[in-house]
Amino acid sequence: MKQAIKWGIIGCGNVTEVKSGPAYKMTEGFELVAVMRRNLALAQNYAERHNIPRFYDDADELINESEVDAVYIATPPDSHYYYAMKVAEAGKICCIEKPMAPNYTECIQICDAFEKRNLPLFVAYYRRSLPRFNKVKSLLEEQAIGDVRYIHWTLTRTPSEKDQSKDYNWRTDAKIAPAGYFDDLASHGLDLFAYLLGDIKEASGISSNQQQLYTAKDAVSGSWVHHSGVMGSGTWNFGAYEREDKVKIIGSDGEIRFSVFLEEPLTLIKNGGIKEFVIDNPKHIQQYHIENMKKHLDGTLQHPSTGKTATHTAWVMDKILGKL
Structure with a gap:
């Protein structure tokens, strides 16, 4: 039997309460073992309500925790680049909330960091899986x-x-x-x-x-x-x-x-x-997106939403806004 992939969440705010967090616990072969918020009391509250064993107020501690194999970044987009680079450096699987970053340039740099290390990178454009x-x-x-x-x-x-x-x-x-x-x-x-x-x-x-x-x-x-x-x-x-x-x-x-x-x-x-x-739609709307990540990691399915596809979306957004 394959060992479960253990996930940690950085930024366990509203989006993770119903849309995504519970689906990580429900997906066979995944475990949700750690969460982080800048407010330790809120992190502890989330962990206790969702029966998660570890909680932190320091993202570096979660990222470098030996029990964490993969990290879901669910913070506002201006911090996605900062945390994604740390996850890549730690050599771990990553899923980033959408939009992947505030601009196309940062998306390219994030993708390059994960591709250089041959690490899977997903982005939560979950409609591709619905x-x-x-x-x-x-x-x-x-x-x-x-x-x-x-x-x-x-x-x-x-x-x-x-x-x-x-x-x-x-x-x-x-x-x-x-x-x-x-x-x-x-x-x-x-x-x-x-x-x-x-x-x-x-x-x-x-x-x-x-x-x-x-x-x-x-x-x-x-x-x-x-x-x-x-x-x-x-x-x-x-x-x-x-x-x-x-x-x-x-x-x-x-x-x-x-x-x-x-x-x-x-x-x-x-x-x-x-x-x-x-x-x-399912109760936890990211359910199929998260299940497809497991299938991708098992080699049975190509996930439809990766760093590469999300970078293309960022390019389109920036072109419409005249930023490129």
């Missing part, structure tokens, strides 16, 4: 809508109370997320589109801070083209009057509609008919 989006992929591969022509995504939402009160939020701090919620949310969709339709060869866009509620941008419009020739466009606005999350993939024979974040049915429109597919 059944609902793999259904979209299978419909495209079956040419259910014929030849794909273009994809468009509209994502809007109203400003939150936190935005309007100007309470601190790293997601709207330009030093951490220059394009605000675009960095945090649009990265999920753009990464997914590259998975569904192939890598993107060119992208551009414009951005603005329309509301002046925070330092980061709050409105972005972009366009791109995949290597396959499929055209893409998107509009992201975080000061609109309503929430909207609609993706349309238009083909020569039909159309597929879905939402990136809302758990709505997938819709196939073809020959005047409409067919819906209801595919629920």
